[in-house]
Amino acid sequence: MIYYDMLKMASDNEGLDFDEDKYNKFIKYKELIQEWNEKVNLTAITEDEEIIKKHFIDSLKVFKIEELKKCKRFIDIGTGGGFPGVPMKIMNPECEMYLLDSLNKRINFLNEVVNQLGLENVHTMHGRAEDYAKDPSYREGFDAVVSRAVANLTVLSEFCIPYLKVGGYFVALKGPAIDEELTDAKKAISILGGRVERIENVDIEGSDLKHNLVVIKKIKETPKKYPRKAGMVTKNPLK
Template structure:
């Protein structure tokens, strides 16, 4: 049965339609459950500073779904979300495209425990959650260059984020970084790092959120060659001395 809280159905459906994606009752109920569980858990574990229902729908769920404006992601089978936090963008991606294999990675065990609870309660049992640091998993053979795409909404400059993320991407795959409205200088400063790591910046996709004045960018990086074995470095070196 569809949730009584239908006020957000049209907002979500409009966003899905703009992306060529389908919203049904099951998916809608999962989003509403997800929202409620986020608010409940957020009182115990810091997951988001956004607490109003409509803001969660727009700034987290729709913003996450908008990553599918980059159409090759619709054909990616295996995706990892680095620094997933409250599950963004990975869980909304999985709700709206349940056929995609999603891995969620976060460095805080408490957040991973929360995400496990949320996924169980909204009825998703085929998402892999991992606790650990990106630079540690990125050197392991079972994860290094094993993913069709890496997505991240983590707060870090692009040069730093690239070293955390690009090692996971298969040659021919993509790293998609979700960024704010002003990214030109950040991209320019990250070009050398991206190249060293085996990537090439293909472009920027502007994202608008329906019913709001929010606008973000997707920075698209294609993996064109293997990442040299010495990367990623240890976290302290990555953040203190970004490549480039």
């Protein structure tokens, strides 16, 4: 039960309820990651304890941001193997969660996870963030956007901020070195209708891992021309 204790401690530290049912879902999720990872490239992290710490606990730490606990409709951009969206859904069963990824094999995996874990009100989306953001069903339709994608913050902001309602929050899960990236992104964030609220430092229980959560609030509508067409966002980042 060492993994139960790890997850329980991390949950307690962020004021989250944790029980046997949630634990069982995490363990089943871990097993599915390990099984599918042999045929689909989901993660380089495959050891039990590493998955618990570096994927599950890291993901649930987004709830360190108190504002997210009140949000109802989330989208996880570039979700990959389901991080942070699936752990967030396990911890907050009442929320509505959208999982977007450009690789169909990962979406097939996520559909299996949703089915096997019995998760309700989860929607998987196969495609590019730039395309879905133009769709009125999704544009400025979310209380919160989360992303642990590898893109720098300037690019990631153009992918993510258009999905937010005015007053909503974009939380980017980032590594320890964020200062330069944040400085470079501030103009783009402003153009897209956002404002950097704060940076929250995150410690992962049972490890020396240190991460940052960049918290951006949507303060005005995103101009209709953003995000730009597929490819443009990464080739020519906003400055």
